[in-house]
Amino acid sequence: MSRAEPVPPTAYAILGLLSMADELSGYDLRRWARALRFFYVSPAQSQIYSELRRLAALGWVAHREVAQDGLPDKRLYRTTPEGTAALRHWLEESPVEPPVLKHSVALRLFFGHLARPERLRTLLDDYISRTRSVLADLEQVRAELGDDPQWRFPALVGDWGLRYYAAEIDTVAALLPRLPCPEEPPPAEG
Amino acid sequence: MSRAEPVPPTAYAILGLLSMADELSGYDLRRWARALRFFYVSPAQSQIYSELRRLAALGWVAHREVAQDGLPDKRLYRTTPEGTAALRHWLEESPVEPPVLKHSVALRLFFGHLARPERLRTLLDDYISRTRSVLADLEQVRAELGDDPQWRFPALVGDWGLRYYAAEIDTVAALLPRLPCPEEPPPAEG
């Protein structure tokens, strides 16, 4: 087997999604990839198409052209045996990148000495309500997966996410009473 | 006031760190910025220096050159009033970017149908132990902050992180018994 190509995780994500389906177009993949958004960045449309071209160049996916009347031609992609092997190799052998978190709410709170107390409260309140809505979305996705063994692993990750977002809401809610009161003196001027 | 410049969050992070100190060199900042790693990406050395140049060009930081014998010259940066105003504006008015999570462990588990059960267990076990060590690091940092009012907000974020990582460990540990047993039939060949 040739040396592992340094292919970005997003390429493996797309390859992985293809490995769960029979045949998908780039357009289909865009919707499938939305399922990743709860624990990974859901790639932009343009990246989906460019990763598909990369995967095709590597021989990890194959496609057939499908003409449609009225609509533009469609390319239906499927994983090749080499693609499946590459995916297996990635899962089994490749070093796992440390999870990346860029928490812009925490970043702002970290510099809270320069913000008004009301603002900090709003920051956390808004974050809680946005997280609640993410959680509601995930609950729906999870419900659609049911306990079908075909979706065993997505369901596992879904349950992980459910607990993750619920914990996040709890934790941030517990922070609220520790914020400075609006009555307290404002931050030092500067 | 001029229109807000589209400056990346990392620039504000560096500006914010400077707002907590008196004077810092790029080299100092590299160590200060490590404190961000629990909830944000700690920028590369080269980015710290380039963001400092950007901030200087905007007039948000000022620096003085300090000669040293034996060692190379040093540039000590401090925030300007314009910089503090920009930071305040960012905190108070700018739209908050949604937190970004790229969880490469969850991504792999999502495609668990192509991995050996032992591998999945290792994946999660390793993630738990690496998270435990992050948690231990954070505990130490948090202890150093104490309850000094100067570090009130970093301490708040630190406590958030403590709960965050503890919850992550619990959640993933709860997933372990739901993984397929090694005795179960391996994934379909392909």
Added chain:
DNA sequence: GCCAGCATGTAAGGAGTTACATGATTAT
């Protein structure tokens, strides 16, 4: 008349990384 959906693609650019370069000092 307008927007959404289907379907792909290019262009331009920003954010961020790794690797390298320099060079004195001090500790192991």
Added chain:
DNA sequence: ATAATCATGTAACTCCTTACATGCTGGC
């Protein structure tokens, strides 16, 4: 000897994004 600390900087590159381009169909 070798590595770490101090101290800054450049070069090359990747990932990923937004915005735009095209064009037909069907629903409101």
